[in-house]
Amino acid sequence: MLKAEALSKHYNGTPALSDLDLEVNPGDIYCLLGANGAGKSTTIRLFLNFISATSGRALVNGMEVSAEPLETKKYLAYIPEQVMLYPHLTGAENLEYFAALSGHDDYDRGRIEEFLTRSGLQKDAHHERVGTYSKGMRQKVGIAVALAKQAGALLLDEPTSGLDPEASNEFSLLLRQLRDDGVAILMATHDLFRAKEVGSRVGIMRRGVLRAELDPAELGHADLERIYLEHMHD
Amino acid sequence: MNGLGAMLRHEFRMLLADRIVWVVAAAILLLTGYSVQVGAAAADDQRTQVEQAADEERERYAGLRETMTSVHQGELSPSPFQDPTRPYVMGRARGQRYAVLPVNSFQATAVGQSDLIPPVVPVLLDGADPRGAREEIENPVHLLAGPLDLAFLITFLLPLLALAVSFDLLSREREQGTLALLLSQPVSARRIVAGKLLVRWGLLMGLVAVATLLSLLLFATGVAWQPFLFWGVIVALYLGFWIGLAALVNATGRESARNAVALAFLWLVFVIVIPAGVQISAVFLHPVPSRAELVALEREEVRQVQEEASAVLAQYYDDHPELLPEGSVDEVDFQTRAFAVNQEVQARLRPVRQNHREALRAQQDWIRALRWLSPTLVTHEALIELAGTGDARFGAFEEGVDRFHREWVGFFEPRIYTDSRLAPEDLDRLPVWTFEERSSGAAHAAAPGILGLLLFSALVLGISMRFLTDGGDRRWTP
Missing domain, CATH: 1.10.8 (Helicase, Ruva Protein; domain 3)
Known part of the structure; x- marks a missing residue:
């Protein structure tokens, strides 16, 4: 449903996102983890065609976003970090x-x-x-x-950052429901706990590069945190 | 259509929730009422002047007829300077006729040049100068100090009001953060901006049209409604230009405050700087000789011609021996001599006056040609032509006055030189003033302006829509 092929974005030569390959299928909850500036939001904004890719392609339901900006948005729902x-x-x-x-x-x-x-x-x-x-x-x-x-795909940019724990938990339930309904979900977050809990896959990003892809089902909480920190500090 | 109806409804609701819109609406209603009232008062004033002139002329002629009958029957023998049967007396103040410019049926919408050119011009042997004390032609800057008529409101103030409700039409969405959610929907930025433009344009146009209609019904008399349609088209296009300009500035993706400054600057350029520049360049490139010089020259010519009076008269009778009364040139009376002197002075001044007029015309042509630099000038010109207070109608009036004056002199000239007397029946043979309105009317007056404004609005809207294409890291995106 959502697919990035060697997707890159440079700002005046500085890479914000480099050669991202990623696929989110119906029923997936893909959590992008990373610090601020890791390229998570850039990825989401590229799928929304708010910015244009320097190279590579962003595909929604098989259509290239830059070629069909309006048609692809029919399949995308978006919740920004701050809903205004x-x-x-x-x-x-x-x-x-x-x-x-x-x-x-x-x-x-x-x-x-x-x-x-x-x-x-x-x-x-x-x-x-x-x-x-x-x-x-x-x-x-x-x-x-x-x-x-x-919509068939959901793009979430730190969606729970303003929610209290209870609401955040309700939100997780809602995401699982949507996943069960066959929605493809791409969520950028700093919240390791939430990612481990709802994610069907977790990607760790740093400086525009996707460093690792993990299956949270195979990991304990401590493992995820350890791996995350390893990638942040090398 | 993807929620187009919802979009327009939503925009309209958002607009009504904004306090500035209510201020703008109140301003439009009040100012329109006031300005139409100003124009209607000026038109009524002109109507009164024209009617009074006609009344005065009618009464004077009734008196003249009586006096002439008495003189003919030998009951009365007034002094030669009072005797209306003498053509020289009749052709001057006692028998003068008025060339009058009737009020145009749409005149309440623009005072235009009507406060510069008297609508009642006495035509007599000594001359007929409709320009009177008028030294300068219509001055776009004069508008600033001129009356607050509807044309001024439309051309100067309406753009400010339009910009007040549209300077932040896209930047506000970005600043309040709603643009992200908006553009994540399958709606293009073009569509969003077009919807915003349409709602603002419709609201302002509706307000102006209704306010004008009500004000005309309330304050103006004898209004014709066909020009109102053309008036509406002109105002709609002019409004389209300014709102389009707001879209263009918004499409550059700056913040609201900066948009406001940029638009205020553009207003200054189109509404003040260009019109003033056009005016100054016209005066500079096509200077008109001063009126004082003309008057001094006239005095000098009168003095000279009087010195040569006998020669002038002899020359005249040489040319028209058939008019020579019994006797010789030396016995011709004072009145004939005065008339000959006057005609000679007029003849000698004619080229000077002609120069003066041509210089004015050159200025006018220059200003008319340069009006395409600013939609404000185009609109102003179209609005005053539509109201019948512009160059075209006043030009026709001036020509008519000239023609009538020539007819008047032509009637009296042979009668003066042959020293004949007028009978009461001759009163019915005197030239009569008529003014023919141009038959082409409103469509003709409005057409060039409409075409020009169409071009201006299409240009700004086209450019802003080009800036609003999706993708490509546009500055206006969230």
Whole structure:
């Protein structure tokens, strides 16, 4: 569903991402681990065509992103690290708008509220203005926007960074559900614990290079941390 | 269409949630009402002047008819300088007729040059100068100090109001962080910007059109509605240019504050700097001789011709021996002599006046040609032509006055030289003033402006849409 082939991005000659090869299939949760500046966000932004690859290809559902920027976005849902919404509108109105843009302008009020509830946003906040929301609440509306899009692939850039442990746990459950529904998930994170818990594969990145690919099922927690630190310090 | 309806609805709702939009809406309503009222008052003033002139002329002529009848029946023998049966007396102040410019049916929308050219010009043997004390032709900078009419509101202030609601149309999405989520949807940036432009354009256009319509109904009399359509097209295109310019600046991907500064600068260039530059260059390249010089020259000519009066008169009768009354040139009376002197002075001044006029025309042509440098000038020109207060209609009026003056002199000249007397019936044979409106009307007045503005708006919109292609590390992306 998501595929990177020798994908590279340079900024004025400085590589931000070098020769990334990666594949995320339906039912996979691929966790990209790495420090800030490792190239995780660059990868996600390349799949979204927010930036253009210097070389290599990013493919979504077999289509090259730079050639079919709009068509490929139909298959992608995206939750940024900071979900920013229209502060004058309510959570439900924001969701309704983004859903309509993604092609789902037929959701009724009940359906909209269902998505918000599924994302963990408490009922009494659905029709409050987003200007009054906390960061975690906005993040949940972002999750609802992704759910409502019913996309085949999900791109997550540090999605749980503003969530409390409980919400973070709920989010993990949600991800597993989506995985079971056959969604291909690519998640950038610093959270080793979360990666070990939900990931079906883990990639460790440093300075734009994918250093290792691991299967978390075969590793204990301590192993993952050890391997991660090894790659960070050599 | 991917949620196009939702996008427009959403944009409209976002716009209404913004306080600045309400300020802009209030400004448009109030200023439109005020400016149309200013234009309507000026038009009413002109209407009154024209009516008063007609009344005065009618009454004076009724009196003249009575006096002439009495003189003919020998009941009255006024002094030669009061006697209306003498053509020289009749052709001057006592019998003068007015050349009048009627109010145009769309005049309330633009004062234009109507405050520079008197709409009532007395035509008499001594002359008829519609320019009166007017020294300069229409001055685009004069607009700044000129009346706040609707044309001024549209050309100068409306762009500022339009920019106030569109200077941050894309940069705000980026700054508040919503652009990332927006562009992760299968919607192109072009579509998003186009939707924003459409909503802003529609809202402003609706406000201006409704406010103008209401104001015209409320304040103006005798409005024709066909020009209103063309007016709407011109304003819509001009508005399109400014909103397109905002899109263009936004597409460069700078922050909102910088966009605001850039757009304020562009406003200054198109609305103030270029018009002022055009005006200054016109005065510099095509200087018009000063009015004072012309007056001094006139005095000098009068003095000279008076000294040569006898020779002038003799020359005239040499050329027109059939007009010589009984007796000899020496016995010709004072009035004929005065008329001959006056005609000679006019003849000698004609080339000077002609020069003056040609210089003014050259200035006008220069300004008209350079107006394509700024959509503001194009729009202003189109709006005043549509209102009938521009060069075209006033030019036609001036020509009409000239023609009528020649007819007037032509009627009296042989009667003065043959020293004949007028009968009351002759009052019905005097030349009558008529002004023919150009038949081509509103479409003709608006067409060049519409084409020019179409080009300007297409240019800015086209360039901004080119900047908004997806991919390629555009600066405006999240």
